[in-house]
Amino acid sequence: MFVFLNNQLIEAEKATLHISDLAIQRGYGIFDFFRVREDVLLYVEDHLDRFIQSAQFMHLSCPYSKDQLHSILQELQKKNNLPNSSMRMILTGGYSPDAYQPVAPNLIIMQNPLAFQDNHVPKSLSIITREYVRDIPEAKTINYTMGIWLQPKLAEQKADDVLYHINGTVSEFPRCNFFIVTKDNVIMTPEKNVLKGVTRKKVLACASSYYKVVEGPVTITDILNAKEAFLTSSTKRIQAITKINGQAIGHGEPGSVTTELLKSLVMLEQSFVKQK
Amino acid sequence: MFVFLNNQLIEAEKATLHISDLAIQRGYGIFDFFRVREDVLLYVEDHLDRFIQSAQFMHLSCPYSKDQLHSILQELQKKNNLPNSSMRMILTGGYSPDAYQPVAPNLIIMQNPLAFQDNHVPKSLSIITREYVRDIPEAKTINYTMGIWLQPKLAEQKADDVLYHINGTVSEFPRCNFFIVTKDNVIMTPEKNVLKGVTRKKVLACASSYYKVVEGPVTITDILNAKEAFLTSSTKRIQAITKINGQAIGHGEPGSVTTELLKSLVMLEQSFVKQK
Numbered sequence: 292m293f294v295f296l297n298n299q300l301i302e303a304e305k306a307t308l309h310i311s312d313l314a315i316q317r318g319y320g321i322f323d324f325f326r327v328r329e330d331v332l333l334y335v336e337d338h339l340d341r342f343i344q345s346a347q348f349m350h351l352s353c354p355y356s357k358d359q360l361h362s363i364l365q366e367l368q369k370k371n372n373l374p375n376s377s378m379r380m381i382l383t384g385g386y387s388p389d390a391y392q393p394v395a396p397n398l399i400i401m402q403n404p405l406a407f408q409d410n411h412v413p414k415s416l417s418i419i420t421r422e423y424v425r426d427i428p429e430a431k432t433i434n435y436t437m438g439i440w441l442q443p444k445l446a447e448q449k450a451d452d453v454l455y456h457i458n459g460t461v462s463e464f465p466r467c468n469f470f471i472v473t474k475d476n477v478i479m480t481p482e483k484n485v486l487k488g489v490t491r492k493k494v495l496a497c498a499s500s501y502y503k504v505v506e507g508p509v510t511i512t513d514i515l516n517a518k519e520a521f522l523t524s525s526t527k528r529i530q531a532i533t534k535i536n537g538q539a540i541g542h543g544e545p546g547s548v549t550t551e552l553l554k555s556l557v558m559l560e561q562s563f564v565k566q567k
Numbered sequence: 568m569f570v571f572l573n574n575q576l577i578e579a580e581k582a583t584l585h586i587s588d589l590a591i592q593r594g595y596g597i598f599d600f601f602r603v604r605e606d607v608l609l610y611v612e613d614h615l616d617r618f619i620q621s622a623q624f625m626h627l628s629c630p631y632s633k634d635q636l637h638s639i640l641q642e643l644q645k646k647n648n649l650p651n652s653s654m655r656m657i658l659t660g661g662y663s664p665d666a667y668q669p670v671a672p673n674l675i676i677m678q679n680p681l682a683f684q685d686n687h688v689p690k691s692l693s694i695i696t697r698e699y700v701r702d703i704p705e706a707k708t709i710n711y712t713m714g715i716w717l718q719p720k721l722a723e724q725k726a727d728d729v730l731y732h733i734n735g736t737v738s739e740f741p742r743c744n745f746f747i748v749t750k751d752n753v754i755m756t757p758e759k760n761v762l763k764g765v766t767r768k769k770v771l772a773c774a775s776s777y778y779k780v781v782e783g784p785v786t787i788t789d790i791l792n793a794k795e796a797f798l799t800s801s802t803k804r805i806q807a808i809t810k811i812n813g814q815a816i817g818h819g820e821p822g823s824v825t826t827e828l829l830k831s832l833v834m835l836e837q838s839f840v841k842q843k
Contacts, residue, residue: 307585308583309580310583318708319712426699432594433592436708436710439589
């Protein structure tokens with residue numbers, strides 16, 4: 292397996308950063324993550340746009356243009372020859388002499404095998420909530436201090452994931468976006484304090500052909516009154532949320548809208564791959 | 568220069584972590600930092616206690632006991648022979664196979680030369696405020712996403728540092744604790760949402776011999792009504808804060824209590840070194 296590090300492809304096991312890097316010293320960096328399906332980099336344009344936006348927002352100067360990054364990704368894909376896999380691009384604060392000021396970033400691009408099924412039945416999840424907002428929600432930073440720290444609490448409460456909220460207005464999961472389907476068949480998703488996920492964007496596009504779609508405030512009360520709830524992410528696609536803090540949402544099982552949207556998303560992905 | 572990495576002393580330039588480390592992948596880790604003066608590790612017991620507490624709080628299992636860590640620090644000090652320096656201990660989430668679950672941590676101990684003067688006149692700082700609370704304020708995590716991200720804003724506003732607050736109740740700076748001296752000569756410092764700094768602890772001890780000392784809520788209004796304000800940290804000791812969001816605090820210059828406490832802190836440090 293090969294990794295792209297700064298300006299070259301190297302063997303993955305030899306890919307290291309000096310301890311002075313600002314990710315190690317101060318947890319400072321941004322990243323993006325996407326799937327490769329049948330040798331096609333899924334929605335790579337969206338991911339590259341967001342990677343570049345995150346870098347700019349966090350005052351990190353990415354050493355490559357979008358086109359150059361795209362070429363590097365394709366080169367890595369060719370070299371590793373992993374038709375179904377994941378790619379993770381990380382841009383750190385670099386080797387900072389004072390361990391505080393970002394300097395020339397280090398760029399890492401890793402690839403790992405990732406098998407994926409075209410499931411049409413959404414998984415059913417039980418979630419808890421936690422008052423929290425990510426430090427810089429607009430950017431996909433590497434800071435997962437809270438999400439990782441909460442893992443033992445999830446295990447303890449037998450919950451699958453944790454939904455962040457501020458004063459009862461929810462935002463996102465550590466690694467996924469959140470949606471509800473109201474009793475009037477309106478699809479709602481939080482707009483503030485969230486990372487604008489690529490799968491979120493695709494779901495909004497799919498849904499808007501058939502439903503009224505609203506990006507705006509969603510409260511815990513809205514969730515308890517909703518017909519269905521689900522999350523979205525690149526690796527989870529769509530998963531139904533059927534329980535929140537021990538209370539059932541809707542009928543307590545994956546609903547028809549969630550199932551239908553999952554089917555649309557899988558079809559979209561299949562047609563994206565065919566067109567390439 | 569040598570660095571201690573996991574279980575050995577190695578040359579600093581060769582000290583690297585594999586890119587799968589959870590600090591690089593997810594900014595997950597804890598650290599501590601202290602000064603070495605005339606070959607004495609300043610308040611090392613306090614720093615080791617806090618390092619171990621931070622690790623426990625963040626579910627990271629430190630591979631060494633307090634005594635073992637102390638021996639390693641002394642070995643490193645002997646090897647590098649830097650009588651006046653700084654030491655930084657970092658414990659990361661380790662080489663996580665799924666890039667999310669902490670595993671066996673990586674331990675880094677770095678040392679750098681650090682000249683230090685026994686100044687008796689506090690520096691005078693101008694600060695701004697920002698609504699924010701650190702993710703896990705009880706632990707000294709490596710997450711400085713917000714503090715680093717705000718650096719350009721500090722430069723733009725010609726401010727020296729930024730004081731975090733929630734709804735006007737202040738907590739801490741990204742790397743320092745905060746104190747005020749009220750018009751009645753009461754020394755107050757926030758207790759909630761702060762890292763309990765070692766210098767903070769020493770200053771509280773020094774101050775309590777001569778003043779009433781209160782650990783509790785401090786608001787921005789309290790600061791504007793205060794006689795003096797100052798910050799504390801291992802590398803800054805005590806620095807006066809004479810301006811907040813463009814408004815003068817007290818007479819707008821370092822006050823007598825701040826100056827006196829700085830002198831006490833320097834004396835305490837000198838006597839700590841002499842006793843070793």
